[in-house]
Amino acid sequence: MGSAGSADRYLPDTVQQAVKILVVGDFGVGKTTMIGAVSEIEPLRTEETMTQASVGVDDLAGLDGKTTTTVAMDFGRITLSPYTALYLFGTPGQRRFWDLWAGLGEGAVGALVLVDTRRIEGSFEVLDQLELRGDLPFAVAVNHFPDSTRHSPQALREALDLEPGTPIVHCDARSRSSSVDALIALVKHALAMQKGPS
Template sequence: MAFGRSSRTGAMHAVSPVEPLTLKILVAGGFGVGKTTLVSAVSEIRPLRTEELLSEPGVGIDDTGGVEGKSTTTVAMDFGRITLREDLVLYLFGTPGQDRFWFLWDELAQGSLGAVVLADTRRLADCFAAVDYFERRGIPFVVAVNCFDGAERHPVVTVREALDLDPGVPVLLCDARDRESVKDVLVGVVEHAMSLARARRRSLTTGT
């Protein structure tokens, strides 16, 4: 009987599990910039990949300049998940980097909190389209410069000027292969998006 009373008491005082807040983050950028690598590096589940071998239909369409060693391409999305805190889970959606898959972007962007635009300083022009996409739709984003081995390092201010970014858009340096580096970028996205949301609420409240 004593065991039974103890069990009931323990059940009464059991802490209910925390229901985490789940947020959707997009990972975008040019072809071969490291989106699949980034999602794979940080995901706590086996990432869902939709990669195919580069084939003849892509010849002349997919720009492989600077990434000649790349033999696969993402044709729909990459998907991963990371728990930042007990009460905060991020779902990551890596977008395809080729122009011929732009029609998928609107569907992937639905319900997203924010985005990472991954950039390669050797091919900065490749991320112009992603920057324009998120600016036009008012989706908060950060630019993460993927520091490839052997690539020339440029000051953040130089990257910002080259991409003609608004002053409030964060520019971060990262290694898409390194879990902790990627986590820092994702935290930056969440903080940036939350900051913009608070500013909007204050604006609505004060009418300014």
């Protein structure tokens, strides 16, 4: 796994399995940052500059310095092992773009839900959207910002009203290794869900 560059543009011949993953979450939780941190290819981004039209529509509380937003998707790739590659599709966070989720979710094995505990209420509707799909396994990754308060997994599980088996991991979306660990937790959970109870 190297940094984005021409040597990493093509998959190794050994890769036998490609896995599609959604990276979802509320507006401004770090989805674009995470995909940029882990992708071994130059990520595709559909970011646009935020304009006056978003004033009063997009809640920028706690998001000082945010000037762009994803309007369609982010896309990246990471080779987890010589045999498995993950294709990452980041969804827009604002409700007005949620119609795109259905198309992006086709063929996905799971979703990684990024959560910002400073603005946790924004995660409720995102989780509701996933639960409406019902068939898509997901894991929750708490993205820690410098001024985030740390909460126990049990407190987070209760606050987010998660099922007991839903994985909760902590990460820093800017960190490649931390983000990879979160993605691995999701893949393991999705595989366990496919196998069903032993």
